[in-house]
Amino acid sequence: MPEMNAFPAYRGRMEYFCLGCGARYGTEELHYTCPNCGGVFLLRDAGFDTLRERSGEEWRTVFDTRAGAKSDALRGIFRFYELMAPVMDEADIVYLGEGNTPIISSSNRLSAQLGGQRMAFKNDGQNPSASFKDRGMACAFSFLNHLIRTRNLDEILAVCASTGDTSAAAALYASYADGRIKSAVILPQGKVTPQQLAQPLGSGAVVLEVPGVFDDCMKVVEHLADNYQVALLNSKNAWRILGQESYAFEVAQWYDWDLAGKAIFVPIGNAGNITAIMSGFLKMFELGIITALPRVFGVQSHHADPVYRYYAAQPQEREWHPVTVEPSVAQAAMIGNPVSFPRVRHFAERYEAIAGPGSFQVVQVTEQAIIEGMLLANRHGHISCTQGGECLAGLIRARELRLIDAEETAVLDATAHMLKFIGFQDMYFENTFPQSYGITPDPARSNRPELVIEAAEKERLAPAEYTVACAQSVVERLGLKAR
Numbered sequence: 001m002p003e004m005n006a007f008p009a010y011r012g013r014m015e016y017f018c019l020g021c022g023a024r025y026g027t028e029e030l031h032y033t034c035p036n037c038g039g040v041f042l043l044r045d046a047g048f049d050t051l052r053e054r055s056g057e058e059w060r061t062v063f064d065t066r067a068g069a070k071s072d073a074l075r076g077i078f079r080f081y082e083l084m085a086p087v088m089d090e091a092d093i094v095y096l097g098e099g100n101t102p103i104i105s106s107s108n109r110l111s112a113q114l115g116g117q118r119m120a121f122k123n124d125g126q127n128p129s130a131s132f133k134d135r136g137m138a139c140a141f142s143f144l145n146h147l148i149r150t151r152n153l154d155e156i157l158a159v160c161a162s163t164g165d166t167s168a169a170a171a172l173y174a175s176y177a178d179g180r181i182k183s184a185v186i187l188p189q190g191k192v193t194p195q196q197l198a199q200p201l202g203s204g205a206v207v208l209e210v211p212g213v214f215d216d217c218m219k220v221v222e223h224l225a226d227n228y229q230v231a232l233l234n235s236k237n238a239w240r241i242l243g244q245e246s247y248a249f250e251v252a253q254w255y256d257w258d259l260a261g262k263a264i265f266v267p268i269g270n271a272g273n274i275t276a277i278m279s280g281f282l283k284m285f286e287l288g289i290i291t292a293l294p295r296v297f298g299v300q301s302h303h304a305d306p307v308y309r310y311y312a313a314q315p316q317e318r319e320w321h322p323v324t325v326e327p328s329v330a331q332a333a334m335i336g337n338p339v340s341f342p343r344v345r346h347f348a349e350r351y352e353a354i355a356g357p358g359s360f361q362v363v364q365v366t367e368q369a370i371i372e373g374m375l376l377a378n379r380h381g382h383i384s385c386t387q388g389g390e391c392l393a394g395l396i397r398a399r400e401l402r403l404i405d406a407e408e409t410a411v412l413d414a415t416a417h418m419l420k421f422i423g424f425q426d427m428y429f430e431n432t433f434p435q436s437y438g439i440t441p442d443p444a445r446s447n448r449p450e451l452v453i454e455a456a457e458k459e460r461l462a463p464a465e466y467t468v469a470c471a472q473s474v475v476e477r478l479g480l481k482a483r
């Protein structure tokens with residue numbers, strides 16, 4: 001029986017592997033892009049094959065046993081230590097409560113509205129900074145701690161570009177780092193929700209705004225990382241990807257390691273998350289921890305759809321072209337030149353080679369469908385952000401295209417908490433969307449507060465009369481019957 005609280009003894013031989021030229025580099029330094037060709041990296045464990053000494057069943061037992069761990073290092077995503085970043089010591093691990101987010105099945109009524117579709121949301125908004133980015137940050141910051149310890153560094157300045165979630169997570173984890181890691185975040189001016197802007201401000205990060213969109217900010221942080229001593233915390237940093245693989249591990253564990261008949265829907269923005277999720281499923285498959293790969297559907301808005309366009313072409317005609325984005329309620333995914341696209345292409349090929357054609361697909365949805373997807377989900381007990389709404393819109397689109405049938409269980413990624421994006425709900429309910437979103441609110445879906453009595457009545461009536469008058473108005477509005 002594996003020991004529940006024992007920190008794993010296994011140490012991997014991690015190396016950066018360039019997807020452009022195949023060069024490899026050791027992990028004693030933080031690299032973002034290949035010094036040789038500028039390509040993006042994956043982090044690989046050159047010792048991965050030794051993990052095959054345990055059977056899939058033994059690994060499942062290890063991870064199930066660790067699910068009850070009482071040590072902070074193993075309570076969160078590092079329960080899956082050997083599969084992710086097995087170079088850090090226990091003392092390096094940061095745990096702020098990330099991971100272990102629930103998967104909530106849809107109610108019968110919602111499922112019936114979707115033609116009996118089996119469906120669930122994984123609520124990654126229940127992470128500490130209210131988005132999935134915490135998975136990646138927990139890993140990236142643990143690695144920074146490892147670097148600080150092993151290389152005697154005294155202070156690191158961590159920078160990121162963000163549509164809001166990455167910056168909130170980076171700033172939160174930096175604020176926990178006892179002054180060893182400072183955070184500066186670069187945001188597109190006016191294109192981050194007020195809630196998301198408040199997060200890094202509250203965590204004490206330096207918040208810098210750039211007129212433009214996320215893609216402009218990303219170029220700035222890439223320039224900084226290429227020329228100055230900063231740690232880049234976007235998912236171009238491959239340690240982020242490793243942490244986000246935990247999403248796939250958790251989905252597998254939630255379903256007792258049986259992923260046959262499951263379809264995972266993931267919004268694509270900078271494309272780090274879909275990369276990580278495919279990578280995570282493939283690792284488990286290679287070790288026999290799961291015996292079937294779930295299908296993976298990427299979802300993009302028609303206002304930010306470069307990955308959809310790439311895969312919509314016939315295989316021999318595919319060419320990569322970034323796009324210019326237009327306003328999107330799925331603002332976290334409003335990205336025209338996703339840095340992880342080469343990683344997506346790499347894993348999609350491997351995925352299809354194992355699970356066959358149709359195991360990886362990308363669907364495109366409208367802005368109208370995204371916002372109404374979010375409203376529909378949340379009217380039925382979910383806490384979906386607009387990107388979760390994008391996933392539901394993607395599921396509906398996949399059904400229209402007959403890419404999925406009702407018997408398959410669709411697991412939708414609610415990447416962030418709905419409250420971060422609640423301003424878009426207000427815009428729908430108040431019919432205040434600028435034309436550029438291309439959204440026409442349906443008044444039947446709107447919900448507004450109703451005043452039951454004029455404020456002046458409070459001055460005019462005695463307190464007891466005022467209560468009765470208010471109650472009477474409520475009775476009339478709700479049509480209540482006396483007892």
Ligand SMILES: N[C@@H](CCOP(=O)(O)O)C(=O)O
Nearest residue numbers: 162163165166234235270332
């Ligand atoms: N939506 C993201 C964009 C940056 O993505 P990253 O995963 O590369 O950091 C955000 O929240 O900023």
